[in-house]
Amino acid sequence: MDRFDEYVAKLTAAVGHADRRDPLRGYVSGLLLPGDRKSIEPMAAKLEPRRVRARHQSLHHLIANAPWDDREVIRVAREYAVAQFGRHGGLGAWVVDDSGIPKKGKHSVGVARQYCGVLGKQDNCQVAVSISVVNDLMSVPAAYRLYIPEIWAKDRERRCAAGVPDDIEFRTKWQIALDEIDRLLAEAVPRAPVVADAGYGDTTDFRDGLTERGLTYAVGIKADTTFWPPGIDPLPPRKYSGTGRPPTLLRRTRSHRPQSARKIATDLSAKAWRTVTWADGTRGQMRSRFAAVRVRAAHRDYWSRTPRPVEWLIIEWPEGGPEPTKYWLSTMGESAALKALVRLAKMRWRIERDYQELKDEIGLDHYEGRGWRGFHHHGALCIAAYAFLAAERARLSPPEPLEFLKAAPPPEGFRPRGSPGST
Numbered sequence: 001m002d003r004f005d006e007y008v009a010k011l012t013a014a015v016g017h018a019d020r021r022d023p024l025r026g027y028v029s030g031l032l033l034p035g036d037r038k039s040i041e042p043m044a045a046k047l048e049p050r051r052v053r054a055r056h057q058s059l060h061h062l063i064a065n066a067p068w069d070d071r072e073v074i075r076v077a078r079e080y081a082v083a084q085f086g087r088h089g090g091l092g093a094w095v096v097d098d099s100g101i102p103k104k105g106k107h108s109v110g111v112a113r114q115y116c117g118v119l120g121k122q123d124n125c126q127v128a129v130s131i132s133v134v135n136d137l138m139s140v141p142a143a144y145r146l147y148i149p150e151i152w153a154k155d156r157e158r159r160c161a162a163g164v165p166d167d168i169e170f171r172t173k174w175q176i177a178l179d180e181i182d183r184l185l186a187e188a189v190p191r192a193p194v195v196a197d198a199g200y201g202d203t204t205d206f207r208d209g210l211t212e213r214g215l216t217y218a219v220g221i222k223a224d225t226t227f228w229p230p231g232i233d234p235l236p237p238r239k240y241s242g243t244g245r246p247p248t249l250l251r252r253t254r255s256h257r258p259q260s261a262r263k264i265a266t267d268l269s270a271k272a273w274r275t276v277t278w279a280d281g282t283r284g285q286m287r288s289r290f291a292a293v294r295v296r297a298a299h300r301d302y303w304s305r306t307p308r309p310v311e312w313l314i315i316e317w318p319e320g321g322p323e324p325t326k327y328w329l330s331t332m333g334e335s336a337a338l339k340a341l342v343r344l345a346k347m348r349w350r351i352e353r354d355y356q357e358l359k360d361e362i363g364l365d366h367y368e369g370r371g372w373r374g375f376h377h378h379g380a381l382c383i384a385a386y387a388f389l390a391a392e393r394a395r396l397s398p399p400e401p402l403e404f405l406k407a408a409p410p411p412e413g414f415r416p417r418g419s420p421g422s423t
Helices: 002-015 018-032 040-047 050-066 070-088 156-162 173-186 204-212 261-267 338-362 373-398
Strands: 093-102 112-116 121-134 137-148 194-196 217-221 224-230 274-281 284-297 310-316 326-330
Touching: 002 018, 002 070, 002 373, 018 040, 018 050, 018 156, 018 373, 040 050, 040 261, 050 373, 070 137, 070 373, 093 112, 093 173, 093 338, 121 338, 137 173, 137 338, 137 373, 173 204, 194 310, 194 338, 204 217, 217 310, 217 338, 224 261, 261 284, 261 310, 261 326, 274 338, 284 338, 310 338
Parallel strands: 093 194, 194 217
Antiparallel strands: 093 121, 112 121, 121 137, 217 326, 224 284, 274 284, 284 310, 310 326
16 A cells, blocks of 8 residues: 555656545546446445545546646556566567447547457447557556547547547557657657557558667568568669660569568478467467568569668468468567567567456446547556556566576585585
């Protein structure tokens, strides 16, 4: 409780007013208490059953009306959790992802018919883009921003009703991700490779944006993304004929063309594949069959003067499966081992637990308000509650490496029993 009170004091400083300490402590406590529903009314009833209306009013004002910066709260929560990362090997990756929140009706901010990962199909939902800091033991969201569909961005009446700030314009999810990455870099969050699924990684501009920011990556791509396979490059510009401007653009012909990731994978020999274990899951070791080859991305390089740099194409093809199931592209160094490439690409799996717990246990998707401010305030305090739990788990987990399990050095002059001179 002492640590929790100290943590709440840090969060209170982030929200800017001491008189917000009590409702803030109550809200975070309500999110951490057991209960099927973590919206304001049931939390108020749990916190103060004899003063439900008054407690409800104070919590609602904190979330829906008070003008505090949700990003500042997330920064405090992130720093609190990241302080424990050092005991367990430091940051392993920044994971970019998004999460859908199914909604009925059309008035909640950002709601539209769009792909919802929770449902696995197009449906009415909100979608928030997040960046989590991750290592092998723990993970916590470090940035959280609502995606505003273009139909919302252009609808002044709906924007006004939901309180969407005037400076919020339509941004694709990958653009929002780069914006949040810029914010994390400005706040000096320790750098780490970026991991994302094909919804982000298949966009060349997103990958180029990461490289421009000096960040390595291991991101998912689609099977039909094209590459120049090992040992084959685009053709050089045509020879100058002596008239007009000298040709400067790379070329491809009908017989000299890039290949899809699927084609490259199926052309690999049996020796290229290895079984790799990348983590220990609740059902045992997580393993599959992988290969990695050095390729050049071919996206519109016929408008370029120089070939794109060589990268790793990582392919997963489970033993006995009819075809490869997943593909990644990575800018890890040429000497990177296959196991290291696979572990990085697969690090995204850790945040699936984050989202499950954030929704099922903390109530990330339980907010019933409709406004921009309330959506982000609720999300920030859910992340703050989760960060406290993540830090507590890390305190209870032994640090890596397990120094205390190593034998202490023997005292000077000690000889094991049975060795010459021992007694």
